[in-house]
Amino acid sequence: MADKLIHTPEGVRDIYDAECLQKLKVQEQILKVLHLYGYRHIETPSFEFFDIFSKDRGSVSSQEMFKFFDRDNETLVLRPDMTPAIARCVSKYFADETMPLRLCYLERTFTNNTSYQGRLKEATQTGAEMIGDDSSDADGEMIAMVIDCLKAAGLESFQVELGQVEFYLGLVEEAGIDLKTQEKLRELIDNKNFFAVEELLDSCAMSQRSREAFLRLPELFGSIDQIRKARELTENPRSLFAITRLEKVHEIMENYGLSGYVSYDLGMLSSYQYYTGIIFKAYTYGIGDHVVTGGRYDKLLQQFGKDAPAVGFGIAVDRLLMALASQKIRLEVETTETMILFDVSARIPALGMANSLRQQSRQVVCQRKHQTPSVEDYIQMARRAGMSQVFYVFGDGSQVKVYDVAAGTCRQVDLAVYLGEV
Numbered sequence: 001m002a003d004k005l006i007h008t009p010e011g012v013r014d015i016y017d018a019e020c021l022q023k024l025k026v027q028e029q030i031l032k033v034l035h036l037y038g039y040r041h042i043e044t045p046s047f048e049f050f051d052i053f054s055k056d057r058g059s060v061s062s063q064e065m066f067k068f069f070d071r072d073n074e075t076l077v078l079r080p081d082m083t084p085a086i087a088r089c090v091s092k093y094f095a096d097e098t099m100p101l102r103l104c105y106l107e108r109t110f111t112n113n114t115s116y117q118g119r120l121k122e123a124t125q126t127g128a129e130m131i132g133d134d135s136s137d138a139d140g141e142m143i144a145m146v147i148d149c150l151k152a153a154g155l156e157s158f159q160v161e162l163g164q165v166e167f168y169l170g171l172v173e174e175a176g177i178d179l180k181t182q183e184k185l186r187e188l189i190d191n192k193n194f195f196a197v198e199e200l201l202d203s204c205a206m207s208q209r210s211r212e213a214f215l216r217l218p219e220l221f222g223s224i225d226q227i228r229k230a231r232e233l234t235e236n237p238r239s240l241f242a243i244t245r246l247e248k249v250h251e252i253m254e255n256y257g258l259s260g261y262v263s264y265d266l267g268m269l270s271s272y273q274y275y276t277g278i279i280f281k282a283y284t285y286g287i288g289d290h291v292v293t294g295g296r297y298d299k300l301l302q303q304f305g306k307d308a309p310a311v312g313f314g315i316a317v318d319r320l321l322m323a324l325a326s327q328k329i330r331l332e333v334e335t336t337e338t339m340i341l342f343d344v345s346a347r348i349p350a351l352g353m354a355n356s357l358r359q360q361s362r363q364v365v366c367q368r369k370h371q372t373p374s375v376e377d378y379i380q381m382a383r384r385a386g387m388s389q390v391f392y393v394f395g396d397g398s399q400v401k402v403y404d405v406a407a408g409t410c411r412q413v414d415l416a417v418y419l420g421e422v
Contacts (some may be wrong), residue, residue: 011113011121021333023124023321027106029331030126030315037145039104041127044085046108050075057274057303064112065119078110082314083297086129089148093305094131100138101131119289120318127294134298136245139278140252142238142311146282146292147261153320154329158284160261160292161221163268164246165275167230168217169185170239174209185214190269192218209234221265224250230266242266242277247331249278274300278311286326291319335386336363341378342393343369349397349415356419379403 007016015023031041050067053060066078079085082105094101106126113119128145130138143160150158168189172182181204188196197218201211213233220230227246246264255258270279272295279295294313301308324330338357342350347368354366361411364389367378375392382390383405390403393415400415 006284009121011119013120016165019321021335022324022331023317025331025333026316026321026324027124027126029154030149030317031104031106033145033149033152033199034104034126034128037102037128037141037148039102042089042105043107044079044082044104046110047076047078048085048088050077051087052084053077053080055273057087057300060111066112068111079107080109080420082107082109082127083126083129083312084300086312087297087310088300090129090131090308091301091306095306098132100133102128103131104128124317125314126317127312127314129310131301131310132308133311133401134296134309136248137252138311139245139249139296140256141282142294142313143249143253143262144256144258146280146294146313146315147258149315150282150284150292150320154324154331155320155327156312156329157327158261158282158291159263160280160282161263161265161268162246162249162278162280163265163270164242164278165269165295166245166277167239167242167266168269170236170242171210171213171217173238173417174234174236175204175206175214177206182245186269187271189214189217189267190271192267194218218267220267222263224264227264227266228412242291245278270295272297280313284323284327286323287319289316289319291316291323302303318355334363336365337388338362339365339367339378339382339387339390340393341367341369341375341390342397343395346393346395346397350393353393353415353419375403380406 050065053065055061060080063081066074070076086103086105090101090103097394104127106124109123109125111119111121111123113121128142135263136283141162143162146160161222168186177185181200185200188200198215201214216233220226224247230243231240245332247254250259250262253262268281270293274297275295276298277296280293282292292313292315294311296309296311299310301310340350350366354364357364369375369378369392379390387405390405392403394401394403398415399412400418401410401412403410
C-alpha cells in the first residue's frame with residue numbers, strides 16, 4: 001500500500017530539480033515575449049460547466065473530458081481547452097468592448113485520453129488570444145509571436161505550418177457534401193490518407209472538378225507558390241478568398257522578416273470545430289507531435305453572446321521541454337549560489353550576513369548546523385544542489401570559513417571585513 005501511495009496516476013507526472021527549473025525558465029521567457037507584444041494576463045477556473053466545451057465549442061470529445069458533479073448536481077469538467085474558457089470570460093467581462101483585446105495565459109489543461117497515445121492527461125499550456133480584430137495583420141502578429149516565443153525558449157530549428165480551413169469548406173460547399181461525410185473527409189485529408197480519400201469520394205455524387213480538387217488537396221503544401229496553384233482547382237469564392245488571405249499573411253511575415261520559418265498546407269484541417277479561417281501548427285525535431293497549435297475562430301464568441309472575431313494559439317509547454325531536451329538545448333537558469341552554515345552561537349551574525357547578500361540579489365540558503373552531519377556533509381549537500389560557495393559562521397560569529405565548492409578549497413576571513421568587501 002505504501003509503495004502505491006508514492007506513485008502518480010497514469011498520464012500525470014512529478015517535475016523537480018533541474019527539469020522544474022528549466023520549465024519555469026521556459027515559461028518565463030515565453031510570457032516575457034507575450035508581454036512585450038502588449039498582451040495582458042488572464043486566468044480562468046480549472047473547472048467549468050460541461051456545456052462550455054460542447055461539441056461545437058470544444059477541442060475534445062465528451063468521452064475525453066474529466067467530468068464530475070457539484071452539490072447542486074451540475075455537470076462540471078476539468079478544463080480540456082483554453083480557447084472556449086477565454087471566449088466565455090471575454091463575453092462576460094468585455095461584452096461591450098469594441099476595440100481589440102490582447103490576452104495571454106499560463107494554465108493547465110486536462111484531457112482523459114487513452115494510454116496508448118503516450119500523452120499527458122494534465123498538460124501545461126501558455127498562449128495568447130486577440131479578440132476583436134479580423135484582419136490579416138492580426139493573423140500575422142500571432143504567427144510572429146509564435147516564432148519569437150519558440151526562439152526565446154531556445155529552439156533554433158522549427159517550422160510553422162499554415163493552413164486555411166475556408167478553402168476546404170468552400171470545396172465542400174461547392175460539392176454539396178453532407179455533414180457526416182464532410183467530417184470523415186476532413187479527417188482523412190488531415191491525415192494525408194490518399195487512398196481512403198479516393199475511396200470515400202468514389203461513394204459521393206459530385207462533379208469531376210470537385211473530385212479532382214479534393215484528391216489534390218493533400219498535395220497542396222510547401223511554399224506560397226504551391227498554394228497559389230490551388231486557384232486552378234476551383235472557382236468557389238470562399239476557397240479563392242482563403243488563398244488570397246494566406247498570400248496577405250505571407251506578405252506580412254516577410255515584413256516581419258520571419259517568412260523563412262513559415263510553410264503552407266491547404267491539407268491541414270484541424271479537428272477543432274470552432275476554427276473558421278487560418279490555422280497553424282509548429283513542429284520541431286525530437287518529438288512526433290506539434291508544439292504549438294492555433295487559428296482563427298470568428299464565430300465562437302457568438303455562442304457566448306458576444307459577436308467578435310478572434311485568433312489565438314497555445315504552446316504545449318511539456319512537449320516543448322521534451323523537444324529542448326532531445327536537442328540538448330538548455331536555458332541558463334539561476335540556482336541557489338550560496339549556503340551560509342552557522343552554529344547556534346553565531347545565528348545573529350549569520351542571519352545578518354544572509355540579509356546583506358540577499359539585498360544584493362544573491363540567492364542564499366541559511367542553514368543551521370546540527371551536531372550529527374559534519375561540515376563536509378553540508379558541503380556535499382551544496383555540491384549536489386549546484387551551489388558555488390559555503391560560508392561556515394562559527395563560534396561567536398566574528399570569523400567565517402569560506403569553502404569554494406568546485407575547487408575544494410577553504411579560507412578563513414573576518415566576517416566584518418568580508419561584508420565590507422562585498
